Amino acid sequence: MPEALLAARAVTVRFGGLVAVDGVDLEARHGELVGLIGPNGAGKTTLFHALSGVLAPDAGRLLVAGEDLTGSAPHVFAAHGVARTFQMPRxxxxxxxxxxxxxxxxxxxxxxxxxxxxxxxxxxxxxxxxxxxxxxxxxxxxxxxxxxxxxxxxxxxxxxRVLLLDEIAAGLTPAELETCAQLIRRVRDELGVAVIWIEHAVRVLMSHVERVAVLHQGRKIADGDPRAVAKDAAVIEAYLGEEGVGSEGGRERRVA
Amino acid sequence: MSAREQLAATLACGAVLAAAPWLLSDFLLSLALSCLMYAALAVSWAMFCGPTHYLSLATSAFFGLGAYVTAWSLESLPYGVAVLAGGLIGVAFAALIGAAVLHLRGAYFAVITFGLGELTLHLITYTEKTYFHTAGRIISDAPDNAAIYWTVLVLTLGAVATAILVRASRLGLALRGIGADEERAQTLGVDTRRVKILAFALSAFFPGALGAAMAVRWTYIEPLSVFNPFIGFQTVLMAMLGGAHTLIGPIVSAVFFSLVSEFLRLRFPYVFLLLLGLLLIALILYLPGGLASLLRRRGRADA
Known part of the structure; x- marks a missing residue:
């Protein structure tokens, strides 16, 4: 198995008393397309902030192609090949x-x-x-x-080398969404980058990624094959109070 | 206009302006000198503050420091060397305070740069009084007016040329990105801290050198006159009214306001500051984009 291009090890981010990301492990390998889902406020965007250096984690380590970049400024992550998009376009x-x-x-x-x-x-x-x-x-x-x-x-x-996509498809029609997903797959296939993709349109996301990680209240509660994850009791439980797994509402409440 | 054309135009203007000492009366030459000085100050201020939207009030501090370099060294150093040293002191001082306070934004940055200027003023006053037992210094054997004019002209051309090169370079692009969204620029690979310190220090060369060059116009130098905050405020107002994001705006505005304030001072000696203030208010209210927005309305002015 190739070395992880991006690896978060027990990453924790706190905002005052709130633990937004709680000891999360996440990896993305060369050419891998990973989905990241979770109800609103689960800490997905905050995790992206940590993965791109925008927020230094309070605990845990961040490795890019094996190099420890924990605590480095965003431009260092960028120079090592971590690129991201912002949910609210910037x-x-x-x-x-x-x-x-x-x-x-x-x-x-x-x-x-x-x-x-x-x-x-x-x-x-x-x-x-x-x-x-x-x-x-x-x-x-x-x-x-x-x-x-x-x-x-x-x-x-x-x-x-690593592409972090934060709800790039929000506000797209289903047809546009499908085109967008194809685009992302082409980027992955042609450039061999590792992609971590956050999207609220869970069903579409699940049909395109090889692996999906689920965050709930800052913790990672599942990580694996999309079909297996969709049947996971803890995942269904986490989504029940919010919206059903696979709901495709373009909800865009901002996370932290 | 491409950067190359802008540089050629700058050089051509410089060649014409260089003839001034042979053509103009003493009075007109000193008026031209003050136009050049403010043009250089406004352009160098806008070099950093224009694209990044920082509001620096440190111009007076750089200027005053430069003036004191001349006051301290003119007896032992040639005028040209003192001017260069004044610029380099400005760069060093800006790099130092830049490293300390460039993470601040908006009013905080403005207030602290102003405060650091005041601190420098009092530091120099204290040093002079304690160690040299003097309140001010007399400048003897100053160069003649033509030499001062040519020196300031060279500095002005240098400031404009530097501004042109910065705008056309990656440094300029990085500064624009920082002004638009600093964190986004960082995530796209810009070492924003380094870029800001570099550009802030670079932009301080000219006020430092101008202070050193202009110091010889005073026969008596004391901290309160060379660290005059009015010089800094004028510079900021001129650059902003001209349009700090443009190259030509601050130049046009500096010349315009130098002439207007001179005219007002001569015709209405008692109410000139009042009139200047009203003029500024009117311009801010009715021409918020600066004078450059007038040029733009007519056609494509410089970007």
Whole structure:
């Protein structure tokens, strides 16, 4: 089995008295597509903050390709190939879509060459995402759904080894959602990156990932084959108070 | 305009302006000198604060420090060397305070940079009184007006050229990203702390060097006159009114306001500050995007 590209070991993040992420272990290997699900407030986004260096964990370790980056600044994670999107798009609103992607290429993506030369310029990335026609448009003028796509473009511009996708499909129609999932699989297949994908549309997510981890109240309660996880008693229990497993509401309550 | 064209235009303007000492009267030359000085101050302020949206009030501190470098060294060093040293002291001081306070934002950063300027003023006053038993220093054998003018002109051209190069570089792009969303820029690989300190220090070279260059215009130097907070406030207002995110805005605005304030001071010596204040209020109310927004309305001004 190949070495984990990204590994969280017993990661804990506290906000005052609240334990948002509680001793979570999570791994993603080369070319692996991992789903991360859980009811609202389960700590998924907070875990992403820790995995990308945005929030330093209060306990636990973070390893990127075997290197311990615990406590490092976000740009160090980016330089080691961890790229992420934000649930609420954080594109540079005054810059064009193309400049947004170019920004990533100029910094995080500058030193690293990944296997796939097709993603070495901003226009190709935008074209791949179906944003080719919008490349000159100011990012702030794009619809929220397209800004989420642009977020993926920025992450790809960083030439990632690990891609963290936080609810990129929120607000998409089922057809668009399917296209988006295909896109993510292509990225994984063609670039061999490890992908961890958070999505509220659990059924679609489960049909595309090879493995799914479930967070509930900050703890990881399941991790494994999607079919097995869907039948897991603890997972069903966790979702019962919220919404059924497989509900596809585009709910977007922000986590922490 | 590409960066290359902008640099060529800057050089051409410089060549024309270099003729001023032979063509202008003493009065007009000193007016041109003050226009150049404020243009350089405003451009260098906007170099860092424009894209990042930081509000630095440290300009007076850099300027005052530079002036004191001249006051201390003019007897032993040539004028040009003192000016260079003033710039480097500005850089060193900015790097030091930048490392300490650039994590602060908004009003906190503004207040602390202002406070650090005041601290420097009092530190120098204390040093002078305690160790040198003096309240101020007399500048003897100052260079002539033409030499001062050319020195300030070179500094101004240097500030504009540096601003052009920064805007066209990765450093400039990183600064824009920091201004738009600092954390996002970090997650895209920008070492924001290093970039900010670097750019802040770079932008402090010019006020430091200008302080050193302009110090010889005073015959008597004391902390209160060279650490004049008014210089810093004027610089910030000029850059912001001109449009701090543009290259040309702060230059146009600095020249405009230097001329206007000189005109008001001569025609209405008693109410000039009042009129200047009203003018500023009117501009903020009716032209919040700065003078550059007027240019833009006419067509594509510089980006």
């Amino acid at each position: 594109v540079f609103r005054d810059m064009s879509a193309e400049d947004n992607v170019r920004f990533a290429l100029q910094f995080a993506g500058r030193t690293r060459r990944h296997a796939h030369d097709a993603f070495d310029d901003a226009r190709t990335i935008l074209g791949f995402l179906g944003l080719g026609a919008a490349s000159a448009v100011a990012a702030g003028a794009l619809t929220p759904a397209r800004q989420r796509l642009l977020e993926i473009g920025m992450a790809l511009g960083a030439r990632p």
